[in-house]
Amino acid sequence: MKINQVLKALSHPIRREVIAKLRDGPQSAGALAANFGVSKPTMSTHFAALKEAGLITAERDGVTIYYHLNVTVAEEALSAVMGILGAGEKKRGVTKTKGKGAPA
Amino acid sequence: MKINQVLKALSHPIRREVIAKLRDGPQSAGALAANFGVSKPTMSTHFAALKEAGLITAERDGVTIYYHLNVTVAEEALSAVMGILGAGEKKRGVTKTKGKGAPA
DNA sequence: CGTCTAATTAGAGATTTTTCTAATTATCGT
DNA sequence: ACGATAATTAGAAAAATCTCTAATTAGACG
Known part of the structure; x- marks a missing residue:
């Protein structure tokens, strides 16, 4: 899992919504695309980003492609x-140096 | 807190590292900048993005500016x-419709 | 095979992001 | 006031992102 790809994938609202929808179970590309005011090719690009990040997987059934959330x-x-964010841990205080030999 | 700004802020490795460093306590802009192979103005831009997202705050002490993590x-x-990611919850299965009246 | 549906890839334009150098601002000390 | 230090803002170039329309691929079915 490449954290950079994953976080870039999460940095777009449409892609986050796609993940939210897939939490309720797999859905076809078309069904997902129907929820947003952008073209299907644009949605394909977003699916590709999520797939690259490993967050979703594709499964073809006939002519339809179902996307699954990769839990x-x-x-x-x-x-x-x-x-990254620290999960609520507390740390030590400032290391302030006021006088002459100042820090960078 | 605007989740979009926060996630965009987290989508750059340098900015994530800055957050990681600030978990150990406040540090000056210069001290933080010293850790990465980019110019100081570039670091200023990254600090601005983190500040915009509300993840860090600035405190001036004389000529030095200290950044703090906003816990x-x-x-x-x-x-x-x-x-967004679901925090490990499980959901229902596929709603696959194989026959004619196919889903989108 | 021809055609329809579902989805992707190709190519291109617009916007945003990342980074740099140069200039500016702010503060301190003499 | 002057000069040094810390950091930012300004302006611009390169790269990445987002979106579109048009064309293509893949499969189902009569």
Whole structure:
């Protein structure tokens, strides 16, 4: 899981909404696309970004493609974000140096 | 807290590293900038993005500016990401319709 | 095979992001 | 006031992102 790809994927509202919808179960590309005011090719690009990030997987059934949320990657991503944001841990105070030998 | 700004802020490796460093306590702009292979003005831009997102705050002490992690916003952001990624909840199965009256 | 549906890839334009150098602002100390 | 230090703003170039329309691929079915 590449955290950079995952966070870039999460940095667009449409892609976040897609993930939210897929939490209720797999859905076809077309059904997903119907929820947003952009063209289908644009949605394809967003699906591709999510797929690249590993957050979703595609499954073809006949002519229809169903996207599934990859729960494992979603959980890994969440852990990673916890690691970055600190998950509520407290740390030591300022190391302020007021006098002459000032810090950078 | 605007989740879009926060996630965009998190979508750059340098900005994530800055947050990580600030978890150990406030640091000056210059001290932070010293850790990355980019110019100081570039770092200023990154600080501005983090500040816009509310993830850090600035405090001037003489000629030096100290950045602090905004723990509250960091925690809110984490909650928001949990909401998006689902925080490990399980949901119902596929609603696959194989026959004629196919879904979109 | 021809045609219809579902979705993607191709190509291009507009906007945003990232980064740089140069100039400016703000503060301190003499 | 002057000069040094810390950091930002200004302006511009390069790269990435987002979106569109048109064309293509893939499969189903009569």
